[in-house]
Every structure is written in C-alpha cells, then in structure tokens.
Amino acid sequence: MIILRKLSLAPRLVGARIRGCQKHTLPDLPYDYSALEPVISAEIMQLHHSKHHQTYINNLNVAEEKLAEAKAKSDISTVIALAPALKFNGGGHINHSIFWKNLSPDGGEPQGELLTAINRDFGSLDGLKSQLSAATVAIQGSGWGWLGYNKQKKILQIATCPNQDPLEATTGLIPLFGIDVWEHAYYLQYKNVRPDYVNAIWKVANWKDIITRFNAAQ
C-alpha cells in the first residue's frame, strides 16, 4: 500500500514540478539495435539511441522546466535566453524520433502517390537519391539532410539544416525522410567517409513510414 501510494504520488509530484507538463521520454526503437546491420552497426544504434537521443530528452526536460519557471515569474529575459537550448534539445528530440521510424530493416520501396511525386519533382527515384545524398554530404559541420514536403506548393523539396534545427520549424517543410550526418551517426563504422554512409542509408530507408508521412501531409 505504501509503495502504491508513493508510486501514485511520484507522477503527480513530477507533474507539479513542471507545472503540469509531461516530461519527454525516450521512444522505443521499433527494432533491435542490430537490425540495421550492416548499414548501421549495432554499436552506433545503441549509442545513438540510448545516449545521444536520451541526452537531448534529458536536457529538453530541464530547459522546459526552466521555461515554465521563467514564465511563471514573467522573466522574459530568461525565456529568451532559453531559446537556443529549446531549439537544440527540442530539435534533437524531434529529429531523432523521426529518424528511428524513418529507418527499417525492411522498409519496402516508394509507390503510389509518393512515387508519382518523386518522379515529377526529381525525375526518378535515383534522381532523388543522388540529389539528397549530395546535399547531405555537403553539409558543413553537423546537421541533417531532409526530404520534405512543401504544403503550399504541393511539391517535394530537399533541404538541409545545421545542428539540430528542426525542419518544419525552420523551413515550414513537412519532414518525410531525414539523414543524420552528425559524426556520431556514422563515425565508428565509416570514419571520415561520410559519402559511404549516406549512400548506404538508402538500403534501410523505411518507405512505408515515408509514405505515411507524405499522406498525412496532404
């Protein structure tokens, strides 16, 4: 009874501590750490998911807690000062949550309206792969390459974002497929040869998920 009472109190204390907001938690990976081998090693997947993504979540929760406190005190200066931490850690959480779903050991192939759009906007699937790969490889420093959907123009577009800047908040594009080229995403396996990683990641692209996002964006 005592344990149950403590358990029932804990989430309420947590809720109270951050003004009723739920803390973010690490989403489960939809597959084992080794499922994407040999394209992405189990060692990378484990570090990337359980350390890097977890850290963004921890730091996002801290930043949101500070944001709630600052808002409660009408401390606008602190609210503004928290923006980089919110963008970096919030973006990191958003981006990686998409990434785990964007990848799969058996993600199928593009089809239907998405394939039609790919052929229309990039000439062919190979055209998309080559353009997105080139743009992603060329990112200076850390960042992400994206296939996005422009809802206003109703077209697919390629974009790159630095660091953890989230695609939609930064560009308005709806994220469909992202390629993480922070060195932690590939270095243990590919070392400095980013192009090999980017070219290989297409083998584990989860077209079922990409199609789902494309349909949801219509």
Add this chain to the structure above:
Amino acid sequence: PSSAASPAASPAASPAASPAASLSHDHSTQAFARSAYFHSRLVGARIRGCQKHTLPDLPYDYSALEPVISAEIMQLHHSKHHQTYINNLNVAEEKLAEAKAKSDISTVIALAPALKFNGGGHINHSIFWKNLSPDGGEPQGELLTAINRDFGSLDGLKSQLSAATVAIQGSGWGWLGYNKQKKILQIATCPNQDPLEATTGLIPLFGIDVWEHAYYLQYKNVRPDYVNAIWKVANWKDIITRFNAAQ
C-alpha cells in the same frame, strides 16, 4: 563545392618530389627533371602562381598523445580530415583565381563558404597539432601572470574554457585567445571551422577541437571526459610562444 571528406581526392603530386633515386640513366633523369620542371610551371600557371597548401607534418608520432588521444584518432584526424580540408582549400582557391581572372564576382562570392570552411579547417588544425605535445610543460612567466589576472588561476582558466567548449552545440572549437586591443586573455567558441582571428579578432593561443571526429572513437558521446583530459597534453611552450608573438 563539396566539403565532405573524400579519400579519393588527393593533392596534385608535388613537383618538388625528387626524381626516383633508382633512375640511373642520365638521359632518363634529365627527361624526368624536364617534365617535372614543366609540370611545376603548369601547376603554378594553373593556379596563377599561388603555392598549393600541403599537410604539415605532425611534430610527434601518432601515438605520442596516448592515452589522452589515441593513435587511431590522431592518424585519421591528421591524414584524413586535415588533408581533406587542404585538398578542398586548394580546389576552392583555384576556382577563386579563375573567377577573379574572369571578373566573375558572383562566383567569387559563392566560393566564400568553401574558403571559410576549408581555409578555417586548415588554419585551425595547423594550430592544433602544435598546441598539443606529450611534454608541453606548464604555463609560466607573463602568460601565467595574465592567466591569473584574467581567470583568477590556471584552474579557473581550465574550468571556464572546458565548460564553454563542452557546451558548443554541434561541431566547433573552444579557444583561449588574446585580445590585442584590450591586452587581455579571452575565451571564445567558434562553430564549425570558423577561424578565431578572422571571426573575432582574437589571436588564437590554444584551441580545443570538439568536432566528434576529434574524440568519438575513444570517448564516444562523453565529450566532457575528452575536454577535461586534453589539458594533460596542452603544449604550454607553444601557447607561450603565441602569446609572446601577440604582444
């Protein structure tokens, strides 16, 4: 212009490379020397008389900084990453010379990011290899006086520079720099390969590379452990030299 690592890209063969010592026939040697001479003139002409940048030698073996920085990291960092910045800088400068010759200002402007990224990468890493040493001594003399004045103590400097460097979002460098106008030491951070002096005016004294390639193979995601450890291989002799040169 691609700024990504490309192991296939290699710098043009140095025309200064000595003809193979195994050539014994005089006329073969002369023919080789003649073609090497023309080759160097062609290279010079191709980049309008500018010398191509080359990879500076490491002042120590790849394993010399162990256990702080592994030999594997040092080898990749020096022979792959730094080399790639140099290769891409040479390409960008060649394109710049061509664009200038044609008065193509649009291309000159378009080349700026590649020049900053690869030029900055070359500048930063050239400083970095000298900033590190297996036996770099300790700060002393006027530099130590300045450290105590501007940071309270050497520990104060270490703790502030480490904190600022660990906090860099994404790739970048933490720097101890010298402000020549105010005659004080200052800490600064720069994103990506933005070079300290061109970006802030500060004279670079000691830089800490926190691109993940600088530490990941050994420290994984634990950047703070790497940054805390790198002080053990800080080359204070080199830092003092830079400080003195900046006065």
